[in-house]
Amino acid sequence: xxxxxxxxxxxxxxxxxxxxxxxxxxxxxxxxxxxSLQVFGFEGPVYPLNLKADEVAGFRAYPNLxxxxxxxxxxxxxxxxxxxxxxxxxxxxxxxxxxxxxxARFSETGDEQAAELERxxxxxxxxxxxxxxxxxxxxxxxxxxxxxxxxxLPTDRGGVAFLSQSGNNAVEVILRGNAxxxxxxxxxxxxxxxxxxxxxxxxxxxxxxxxxxxGAYVEGVPDGRGFFEGLCAxxxxxxxxxxxxxxxxxxxxxxxxxxAALAGAAGLWSTVIRQAGALEARSQEQLLDLLVGAxxxxxxxxxxxxxxxxxxxxxxQSADACEESGLEVVPLPxxxxxxxxxxxxxxxxxxxxxxDQSILAGSGVSxxxxxxxxxxxxxxxxGIANIGEDWFLGRPDAEERLxxxxxxxxxxxxxxxxxxxxxxxxxxxxxxxxxxxxxTVRDExxxxxxxxxxxxxxxxxxxxxxxxxxxxxx
Amino acid sequence: xxxxxxxxxxxxxxxxxxxxxxxxxxxxxxxxxxxSLQVFGFEGPVYPLNLKADEVAGFRAYPNLxxxxxxxxxxxxxxxxxxxxxxxxxxxxxxxxxxxxxxARFSETGDEQAAELERxxxxxxxxxxxxxxxxxxxxxxxxxxxxxxxxxLPTDRGGVAFLSQSGNNAVEVILRGNAxxxxxxxxxxxxxxxxxxxxxxxxxxxxxxxxxxxGAYVEGVPDGRGFFEGLCAxxxxxxxxxxxxxxxxxxxxxxxxxxAALAGAAGLWSTVIRQAGALEARSQEQLLDLLVGAxxxxxxxxxxxxxxxxxxxxxxQSADACEESGLEVVPLPxxxxxxxxxxxxxxxxxxxxxxDQSILAGSGVSxxxxxxxxxxxxxxxxGIANIGEDWFLGRPDAEERLxxxxxxxxxxxxxxxxxxxxxxxxxxxxxxxxxxxxxTVRDExxxxxxxxxxxxxxxxxxxxxxxxxxxxxx
Numbered sequence: 001x002x003x004x005x006x007x008x009x010x011x012x013x014x015x016x017x018x019x020x021x022x023x024x025x026x027x028x029x030x031x032x033x034x035x036s037l038q039v040f041g042f043e044g045p046v047y048p049l050n051l052k053a054d055e056v057a058g059f060r061a062y063p064n065l066x067x068x069x070x071x072x073x074x075x076x077x078x079x080x081x082x083x084x085x086x087x088x089x090x091x092x093x094x095x096x097x098x099x100x101x102x103x104a105r106f107s108e109t110g111d112e113q114a115a116e117l118e119r120x121x122x123x124x125x126x127x128x129x130x131x132x133x134x135x136x137x138x139x140x141x142x143x144x145x146x147x148x149x150x151x152x153l154p155t156d157r158g159g160v161a162f163l164s165q166s167g168n169n170a171v172e173v174i175l176r177g178n179a180x181x182x183x184x185x186x187x188x189x190x191x192x193x194x195x196x197x198x199x200x201x202x203x204x205x206x207x208x209x210x211x212x213x214x215g216a217y218v219e220g221v222p223d224g225r226g227f228f229e230g231l232c233a234x235x236x237x238x239x240x241x242x243x244x245x246x247x248x249x250x251x252x253x254x255x256x257x258x259x260a261a262l263a264g265a266a267g268l269w270s271t272v273i274r275q276a277g278a279l280e281a282r283s284q285e286q287l288l289d290l291l292v293g294a295x296x297x298x299x300x301x302x303x304x305x306x307x308x309x310x311x312x313x314x315x316x317q318s319a320d321a322c323e324e325s326g327l328e329v330v331p332l333p334x335x336x337x338x339x340x341x342x343x344x345x346x347x348x349x350x351x352x353x354x355x356d357q358s359i360l361a362g363s364g365v366s367x368x369x370x371x372x373x374x375x376x377x378x379x380x381x382x383g384i385a386n387i388g389e390d391w392f393l394g395r396p397d398a399e400e401r402l403x404x405x406x407x408x409x410x411x412x413x414x415x416x417x418x419x420x421x422x423x424x425x426x427x428x429x430x431x432x433x434x435x436x437x438x439x440t441v442r443d444e445x446x447x448x449x450x451x452x453x454x455x456x457x458x459x460x461x462x463x464x465x466x467x468x469x470x471x472x473x474x
Numbered sequence: 475x476x477x478x479x480x481x482x483x484x485x486x487x488x489x490x491x492x493x494x495x496x497x498x499x500x501x502x503x504x505x506x507x508x509x510s511l512q513v514f515g516f517e518g519p520v521y522p523l524n525l526k527a528d529e530v531a532g533f534r535a536y537p538n539l540x541x542x543x544x545x546x547x548x549x550x551x552x553x554x555x556x557x558x559x560x561x562x563x564x565x566x567x568x569x570x571x572x573x574x575x576x577x578a579r580f581s582e583t584g585d586e587q588a589a590e591l592e593r594x595x596x597x598x599x600x601x602x603x604x605x606x607x608x609x610x611x612x613x614x615x616x617x618x619x620x621x622x623x624x625x626x627l628p629t630d631r632g633g634v635a636f637l638s639q640s641g642n643n644a645v646e647v648i649l650r651g652n653a654x655x656x657x658x659x660x661x662x663x664x665x666x667x668x669x670x671x672x673x674x675x676x677x678x679x680x681x682x683x684x685x686x687x688x689g690a691y692v693e694g695v696p697d698g699r700g701f702f703e704g705l706c707a708x709x710x711x712x713x714x715x716x717x718x719x720x721x722x723x724x725x726x727x728x729x730x731x732x733x734a735a736l737a738g739a740a741g742l743w744s745t746v747i748r749q750a751g752a753l754e755a756r757s758q759e760q761l762l763d764l765l766v767g768a769x770x771x772x773x774x775x776x777x778x779x780x781x782x783x784x785x786x787x788x789x790x791q792s793a794d795a796c797e798e799s800g801l802e803v804v805p806l807p808x809x810x811x812x813x814x815x816x817x818x819x820x821x822x823x824x825x826x827x828x829x830d831q832s833i834l835a836g837s838g839v840s841x842x843x844x845x846x847x848x849x850x851x852x853x854x855x856x857g858i859a860n861i862g863e864d865w866f867l868g869r870p871d872a873e874e875r876l877x878x879x880x881x882x883x884x885x886x887x888x889x890x891x892x893x894x895x896x897x898x899x900x901x902x903x904x905x906x907x908x909x910x911x912x913x914t915v916r917d918e919x920x921x922x923x924x925x926x927x928x929x930x931x932x933x934x935x936x937x938x939x940x941x942x943x944x945x946x947x948x
Contacts, residue, residue, distance in 0.1 A: 027870055219790055283795070284791065395501060
């Protein structure tokens with residue numbers, strides 16, 4: 001493979017899209033793809049291909065690609081596996097550069113005839129100059145270009161790219177990431193992915209001005225060297241998080257029947273990811289946490305962390321989590337202690353880092369005030385601010401107090417150039433009022449651009465990994 | 475300490491309670507304790523002690539303990555530290571066996587005078603035969619006895635005991651545990667805890683018929699041998715989960731200023747916990763996951779796990795999580811494969827363990843059907859059933875389909891004597907409709923007695939630890 005940037009512009013921003021196997025059945029993928037273009041406001045012509053229907057979801061339908069009255073950059077295939085070869089011929093004959101095969105049941109079934117059909121399709125497409133995305137993948141989600149593989153996904157646009165071998169994992173990451181404030185640019189579920197590979201897409205995304213951070217979920221790669229080159233190119237320019245699945249023998253067996261991937265040794269993968277300067281996630285949760293840390297927070301300059309919020313027990317647990325994640329929980333320095341003494345002399349020798357919120361009550365110093373003092377001190381490189389919402393929930397005016405504290409916190413975080421992870425716990429309560437309060441406040445913090453984590457442990461993990469990766473690059 | 479069961483019955487089931495420092499200010503602990511007894515339906519007399527008020531929260535108030543017209547088993551102290559010694563004298567004079575000191579600002583402040591006052595109080599109480607719970611702790615939550623340290627906590631009763639050195643951690647565990655279906659019996663936040671120690675309480679809970687499982691959050695213990703003996707006694711009779719905090723140097727420093735605890739070496743603690751036959755949690759999240767696994771699921775007989783649900787990518791990740799947690803992801807055995815062949819011949823050689831839900835569509839076999847077949851097979855000891863809710867959310871009749879699948883799943887789980895962890899992801903979406911659907915269905919599963927986990931990774935961790943602990947005891 002050449003080291004030049006691959007030309008995938010028309011894949012990610014097609015001027016016109018045709019959907020083979022478009023369906024009038026509203027509960028089918030062949031309908032969803034057409035509806036998605038509508039919902040996401042795709043600006044070019046949309047051509048459903050259907051032998052019987054006159055229109056699908058309000059768009060005029062055509063019996064096949066040859067009857068379509070304009071140039072097409074991308075064909076999305078929902079036809080059965082047996083009909084794909086003819087579709088490839090149609091693409092070749094009409095000059096379509098990109099064919100996305102949502103169509104599945106190829107090599108991943110373990111059936112040799114199905115695998116042979118996949119190879120034949122790839123060979124013929126290569127001869128005709130048609131690039132293939134998939135098969136066995138949901139394809140493209142790129143709201144800025146009006147593309148989505150499901151009409152109910154979030155329509156907001158952003159700069160986080162995500163490459164996923166698995167479709168359900170792509171949907172989960174989009175939905176859950178969106179709730180965390182991650183706004184996506186180019187998302188690709190590439191399935192078996194042997195023609196357009198994740199390595200090629202990483203090389204493309206490395207130079208893509210829209211993309212500010214990249215995540216990838218990989219079960220196996222057909223081209224190890226190409227993947228490594230793409231990973232190095234991308235990680236040299238922006239944060240990249242790799243979630244490698246199929247690390248164990250059971251996982252590898254499962255990957256073979258999912259995307260026909262050869263999963264490969266876990267230890268080797270960790271080394272490769274680290275050497276390339278990327279971050280490694282070992283679960284979807286870690287992937288999301290690392291993307292939130294890398295995409296929403298400024299890069300940390302060192303590992304000395306200021307921790308505020310929550311009661312005494314939480315402070316002990318937070319200190320453990322930070323230190324076990326490679327962060328240094330530096331004791332309160334003299335300059336901060338003097339500032340505390342001016343306002344609350346009785347606390348000056350007792351208060352520590354992590355700051356125990358419960359001993360501040362009535363002292364004239366708030367945990368937000370302490371966070372400001374600590375972020376202003378040269379002793380700290382980064383911070384974790386724990387809301388400690390359970391304390392507020394017990395008070396009569398819980399919502400007002402909680403919102404007031406969060407607004408002050410946001411102001412403090414925004415005023416500092418240092419990264420601060422904000423922790424607001426999961427909505428784990430049977431109390432519907434509490435649930436609504438926590439969800440609402442979390443949405444407000446997220447909308448305000450905060451990087452929100454569900455626990456101090458998860459925030460510490462993400463920050464620790466990001467610091468280690470940055471230090472490794474210096 | 476003697477090895478006999480300590481007599482703490484009157485502490486956990488006092489016949490009458492007095493609250494020293496009871497307050498008419500509704501936003502104060504001195505009011506909350508009185509209100510809590512009311513809300514939780516405490517059946518005996520309640521005596522607020524207040525020099526000025528005639529009544530507090532509807533109960534007649536008395537100027538001091540000597541004026542109270544009946545016997546008192548438990549005094550809750552919200553008075554300042556300087557007033558405690560006099561209260562101890564009053565307890566001694568009136569024959570009160572238990573004094574709970576919510577009062578704080580003793581040795582945990584690092585101030586030598588405050589530490590000396592604490593020692594004086596303990597010495598004098600011992601002379602007078604008054605047992606002390608605390609100081610610096612919120613005390614007792616025991617809904618079955620009408621006791622609680624906050625009026626807004628859940629009032630339902632159960633058999634899970636929890637000992638916590640930290641108060642905010644106790645509140646979080648109660649609220650979050652309740653949302654997970656953990657119904658609590660005796661919960662104690664014992665703070666500095668040097669008289670009534672966690673070791674003594676563990677010995678008591680070992681023989682307590684109400685208690686079916688025990689969790690403990692410990693920063694440090696004043697009496698290592700007593701703790702170990704209590705832990706061994708309890709873990710020999712019921713599942714015990716220990717969350718030891720203050721494992722790192724920063725954590726230990728923080729623990730000293732929180733509860734004056736001497737935190738001690740992490741490695742030694744892990745060994746002690748394992749030797750006693752208890753389970754070790756390294757975060758609150760792990761504590762809750764282990765309690766859900768130990769208290770809500772039958773004990774597993776081995777480590778061979780059946781995994782169903784979610785798409786292909788999830789299956790790969792689930793296999794990794796199980797194998798990395800010490801569970802054996804046994805391939806589908808011949809007996810199950812033959813049952814699949816009868817109903818869906820095209821899947822019989824493709825389907826594996828974990829079961830990829832996405833390839834079952836339209837096959838006549840559901841993932842619940844497969845779970846039933848796998849649980850019925852001798853090849854498996856336990857299971858994980860992943861709801862895979864994100865797939866349902868994309869369909870037009872999401873809620874009906876999801877509820878139908880969950881009801882079938884519950885029936886399958888209840889029909890089997892093998893433990894099955896149910897996974898329903900976190901409510902991480904900005905879509906309010908999706909949020910409501912997930913929360914409602916989770917509440918229904920929890921109310922149905924299912925052990926719910928937020929991710930396959932967390933379920934696998936908990937099951938893996940429980941299996942290893944049971945195998946270690948054989």
